[in-house]
Amino acid sequence: MKRIKITVAYDGTDFCGWQLQSGVRTVQGELEGAIARITGSPVRAHGSGRTDSGVHALGQVVHFDVDARRASVPWQQALNSLLPDDITVLDCEHVSDEFHSRFSALRKSYTYSLWLNNSFFLPWRRRFVWKCGPLDLDALDRGMAFFQGEHDFASFQNTGTTVSSTVRTIFEFSRQSGETEHEILLRVCGSGFLKQMVRNMIGCLVEIGRGKAEPDSVRSLLQMKDRTLAPATAPAQGLCLEGVYYGENGCGGPDAGRQQPDTQGGLNSEVRPA
Known part of the structure; x- marks a missing residue:
């Protein structure tokens, strides 16, 4: 068997998330269906992590194993010829059997787009931003600073997944x-993220930007470790899995786990990451 690693981008609007589920459309399901059409048999595609319904990706990393006879298939071209328009393979390479898209990852990064103008809204951005209105950006910046470093993020984890540690x-x-010019992009890079942790942090920061909470409330919420005390979860459509990193040089370093795509007019195109 040979292991193939691919980097995938998708518009998550019409998917019920990454993970395979019966009776609904998922990114994993579409990928596995396309791979099976090439191999002639079912193949499990392992993602670097789950994305929720409506969440996008510019750098989801996936691996799968195929018979050695299939290793020479031009996988990027072949998959893109079979996949629907809202998924595309950006990069493809052979990797060792020791590589695992999820367990080998050292860091991940996400972006979240916020629309700040209440006077109008560009219709084609509705799938990719949260129309939250004007914010005090200085207060938002001060709030972001409290999230940096190592913390217990129990107050920013939604229920539904069991983990050994929330640190x-x-x-x-x-x-x-x-x-x-009417948007801002918040970029967060971390060792890993709890269930809906990024969206919960963004929800908190928007409350701070609206003047409904003080920047140092982030520190208090982290210390209290109680999800019921933190603000509501931000909507899914503003979130994008930007990248997954397997090297030692950190987010965006030369050993990043995916290439930087040049996108236009849809998902976040400025940066190249919960």
């Missing part, structure tokens, strides 16, 4: 220009 490390949390 995670945030290496970077930054604000950047968005795809239009």
Whole structure:
């Protein structure tokens, strides 16, 4: 058997998330269906992590094993010829049997897009931003700073997944220009993320930006370790899995686990990551 690693981008709007589920459309299901058409038999595609319904990806990393006779297939071209328009394979390579898309990952990064203008809204951005309205960006920046470092993120984990520890490390949390002048992009890179942790952090930061909470409330929420005390979860459509990293040089370093795609007019195109 030979192991193939692919990097995948998708518009998550019309998917019920990454994970295979009976009777609904998922990213994993579409990929496995396309792979099976090439191999002639079922093949399990292992993702670097799950994305929820409506969440997008620019750098989801996937691996799967095929018979050695299939190793020479031009997998990127072959899969893209079979996949629907809302999924595309950006990169493909052979890797050792020791590589695992999930367990070998050292860091992941996500972006979240916020629309700040209440006067109008560009219709084609509705799938990719949260129309949250004007925010105090200085207060938002101060709130972001409290998330950086190693913390217990129990207050920012939604129920539904059992984990051995809720301690995670945030290496970077930054604000950047968005795809239009009416947006901002929040980028977060960490050692890993709990269930809906990024969306919960964004929900908290928007409350701070709206003046409904103080920036240092982040520190208090982290210390209390109680999800019921934290603000509501941000909507799914603003979130994008930007990248997964397997080298030692951190987010965006030369050993990153995916290539930087040049996208236009849909998913976040400015940066190249919960």
